[in-house]
Amino acid sequence: MTTLVTGATGNTGRHVVRELLERGEKVRALTRNPAAALRILPSGVELAEGTHTAPDALAAALDGIDRLHVTVTAGLAEVGPELVRRAVDAGVRRITVVWGGAVGAAEEAIAASGVEWTRLEPQEFMSNTATWADSIRAEGVVREPYDLPSALVHEADIGAVAAVALLEDGHSGQVYNLTGPEALTPRERVAHLSRAIGREIGFVTITHEQAVDRLMATGVSRADADYVIGWYAAPPAVSTTIDDTVERVTGRPARTFAHWVTENAHRFQ
Template identity: 50%
Template sequence: MTQTQRILVTGATGTVGRQVVAELLERGHEVRALTRDAAKAGFPAGADVVEGDLTEPDSLAPALEGVTGLHLITFGGAAFTPLETGPRILELARAAGVRRITVLHGGGPTPLEDAVRADDGVDWTVLMPVEFMANALEWADGIVASGEVREPFVGRLSAMVHEGDIGAVAAVALTEEGHAGRQYVITGPDVLTVGDKVKTISAAAGREITLVELTEEQALAQWRAAGLPEDVIGFLLMAYGDTPEVGRTVSGTVEEVTGRPARTFAQWAAEHADAFKGQL
């Protein structure tokens, strides 16, 4: 059995960060959950909520006391911009005695991840999840309002991953030996089309859902009407219109690292069925 350790989780209010917190607590570890606003955090019982800001690294110093592991994100601040503070964060982490660091990959090269990879003073692991199953929650309003999902490129393939499995891989890498210098691509157990996802949600929610395929032009108009920046729209066109092989290929990372199979989209849909019924 792994000895109890104290871990600091940054980005703890995010989709993945919350899962890292929950998984560490379930495994019996002490967790410090970092947020810019503790009053709004809403973490599970047992988490030690601390305030700090990755854009102001010295604010992390008190939270790092007695910590053996550190989970990092690569973007920060209210504008969610790439963090340039990696070297100082690492300096503080080493001084505090942090032995292991996980970094949630930001979709491409980032200054903080580059700084971590270049640091030989700690054991680091880079987590590279593909599309989150939680992204399907973006369909909830449309399903509740009209029973429709309106998407382009409906034949696109995704090996989407349950966010809880990302948290589980992080928890193991932060508390156990054997993961230093590793880059883990994290996927679910299946490759799914948009139609597959809609059918699965329909079954979980117990309601008929119609999939409406948009043309690329219609999708662009919809995204722009929603106020998405052009760089985000460009990313969506790349990710959806020509999904990279890594995003549509199942890896065995979850089972290899955690010892149990990756969770399916059907499991995720059952857990979130109420969101598609209009019952939150």
């Protein structure tokens, strides 16, 4: 049996690929840039060129696939149902999906597909911390509008849960909220980083509008920027409440933020 992993070089996709390969499974990685993927993904993975947001060009990538992992990204809302239809027609019988922050057309199509499916609903990714890297390296400062707690989850734990749901029975129709083992404020995360890199990092409060403008400057739409910064302004209770799903599903504790920092400290130095 072979699993197709979409977004295979992304924050979560690469961990799904690694987890499956470590279990001895056959993995086909869908990527826009196979040459770059060779430098990122472990050896033993089969590469397929393409993107899940262009499902009409995925006949070859879906050929012989039994299982599918999907990460909902921008642009999938319009074509998600078509991707699911083509996957099911090609013989896919089990799907895992990392939601896009809300249940949209892609998530709904997967739930209505008639095949086994599991939806993963991670709260904030620990890798979001990497957006601070430039300002920390250049100025030793982090600028954020709010200092509220978030139960961040390690991307590798998302990959581990996805692998279990893809390979083992008993997860069909399940919706898994995924968090780390602690809820940390941005200042607390900064303190972890300061200790890891051996120098003080300042924390400067900016306005809500400044945060929206900063995000829009990266190419994000006004609506999406308002949504993201609004989430930080009033995070839902589920995003600050510790959930033991990672440990229940995988049999091992969720990774801590300190663990993530140890792996990624070089990015801030």
